[in-house]
Amino acid sequence: MASDTFPAVAGSAPAQYHHGDLPNVLRQAAADLLAERGVAGFSLREVARRAGVSHAAPAHHFGDARGLLTAVAVEAFQYLTRASEAASSGIADPVEALARLARAYVTVSVEHPGHCAIAFRSDAVAVDDPAYHEWGQRAFGVLLSAIERLGRDRAPDLDVEMAAALCWATVQGLTTIHAPLEAMADRQDRTVPPIGDLAEDFTRLLVTGLVGPE
């Protein structure tokens, strides 16, 4: 079976084994399946089927279902880190940087629904996995440094850790309740603003609460 039957996904390791680039293919298939059917509809065997390999192949690379899901969660944090860094780099105003960070966060959750569906499911993911921890912290770090800049500029005694937790919680909570909120609004012929706009608005409000107006 030639390696070009399963072309490596962008940026992945070279295809050098029997199958090609199976770990990446499996991760992608898992993310697709999660996006389609949610965590409840996830199945290792369906992932294997979509990757065109036997049902036991994933175990060889990821140990078990939890291992594969953890790998997807790590990738979620990688996407998040990359998007956050791109969104906030070069933005001088810390408030503007935070607003863009919030928009980037929900954008990732919209563009990678499978990844983000699993990222915080501590019952299905090995939260003590070193890579999970490392990339979670790295994503958090981007937010943290933006808050630090805000503190330096506007409120030297700001509790940076707590403020960052507040921002993360708000935006994460928004991704959780936005769909139910829309469903409720639909029943009453109301509409809910786009999630990206809400994320920015929420963040500007939070900043006002944290360091005062102006």
Next chain:
Amino acid sequence: MASDTFPAVAGSAPAQYHHGDLPNVLRQAAADLLAERGVAGFSLREVARRAGVSHAAPAHHFGDARGLLTAVAVEAFQYLTRASEAASSGIADPVEALARLARAYVTVSVEHPGHCAIAFRSDAVAVDDPAYHEWGQRAFGVLLSAIERLGRDRAPDLDVEMAAALCWATVQGLTTIHAPLEAMADRQDRTVPPIGDLAEDFTRLLVTGLVGPE
């Protein structure tokens, strides 16, 4: 099999069928199991085993696994509604009322971890279930009326719906990320404040952002 073998849980319907009060017993067993093993470790047959009935009994009352999980989610919103009403009733100051609401929310999520683990899992719950919708709105309504009072007192042009969504998102997000946050802090010998304190602090900050200081 005498009905007193399975005493009815507090406030439930009288035991009048073969088994007694099976729907309530099953709901409670499901919530316990969810609290112990999370959504990923949930199993209809284990619930039936704990209730002392055959593996097919739950289907008769709840249709399928989704039906039982939906019933638990509805109960989560009922707890939430009751706790919210108790926490905010009789509190004149709307800011204080909101702070107590936030604390009540996370308290429910701590005291009923099984229920709250499933409440927003739209992949595992029938989110278009009428009861789910009704009780979700009812819980949201308590928050909404507290925000309305805040707007009347302090900011007549406040967007009440959006402000309520912001508060809910923040507190819900807090319940999602508090455990991971604690795990991260542990690795660095830091500590995270109790979730109830954070919920109150966050809410007071949000209020400042929404309607200004004072």
Next chain:
DNA sequence: GCCCCATCTGGACGCTGACAAGTTGCCATC
């Protein structure tokens, strides 16, 4: 006293994740 029907049981089916044993094919070594 009888029947009806909601309630619950036990068995069957296809699917699942995990494990064990065997097969394939690359690569280094002799």
Next chain:
DNA sequence: GATGGCAACTTGTCAGCGTCCAGATGGGGC
């Protein structure tokens, strides 16, 4: 250039799962 080792993958097996179905059970209305 044959050989041995080893990672990658397959095949087979197992218990457990959710759901469907036919049948047993027992309380309430007639």
